[in-house]
Amino acid sequence: GDSVTQMEGPVTLSEEAFLTINCTYTATGYPSLFWYVQYPGEGLQLLLKATKADDKGSNKGFEATYRKETTSFHLEKGSVQVSDSAVYFCALGRGGSNYKLTFGKGTLLTVNP
Amino acid sequence: DTGVSQNPRHKITKRGQNVTFRCDPISEHNRLYWYRQTLGQGPEFLTYFQNEAQLEKSRLLSDRFSAERPKGSFSTLEIQRTEQGDSAMYLCASSLVGRQATNYGYTFGSGTRLTVV
DSSP states (O other), rough: OEEEEEOOSSSEETTOOOOOOOOEESSSOOEEEEEEEETSOOOOOOEEOOOSSSOOOTTEEEEOOOOOTBBOEEEEEOOOOOOGEEEEEEEEEEETOOOOOEOOOOEEEEOOO | OOOOEEEEEEEEOOTTTTTTEHHHHHEEEEEEEEEEEOTTTTTEEEEEEEEEEEEEEEESOOOEEEEOOTTOOOOOEEEOOOOOOGGGEEEEEEOOOOOHHHHHOOOEOOOEEEEEE
């Protein structure tokens, strides 16, 4: 079945540091890939997505590229801010309308001033 | 548009009791989903509705769980004879799926945290 593996946290960085959170997936066919972010006390929010191989999703300075050859969708940001502190989830979408999402376990990011 | 609303935010119940959660999706969204998230894990798919029709149920959804969306608007998730293993965050989400099965993206609620003691 489908599965998503993302790097274990917690990750602690200083402000303006470079961020990478690794995500790899196992799935047949061509799923869509997503990064969701969850701030304390809030629901999951879509951060970015990619629907086919070599697509790059980007939003708020975050980027991730859909690499089918390595089955990866690593999240990167060049300069993190304290406000980026949150839990980040990698997910894949299955079904013609991505009706079913399979999530990784999440990575807690803490950014210190 | 106030987003996806879930009630209650927290629920503490004794083992063996029944509990019911409510989800109010974004009004124009035709799809509604339930997920469960346990501590240290990502959300796991439970079930989803297209309008009032329940189209898929995960094997995680035992016979003690039932979900409804009676008029294609709000949904309820009921757990009968709760067990300690049911303790989790129950997340609801909704989306608009248009022609050609284009999904315009999930919006998640903040969840209902269930603690079974």
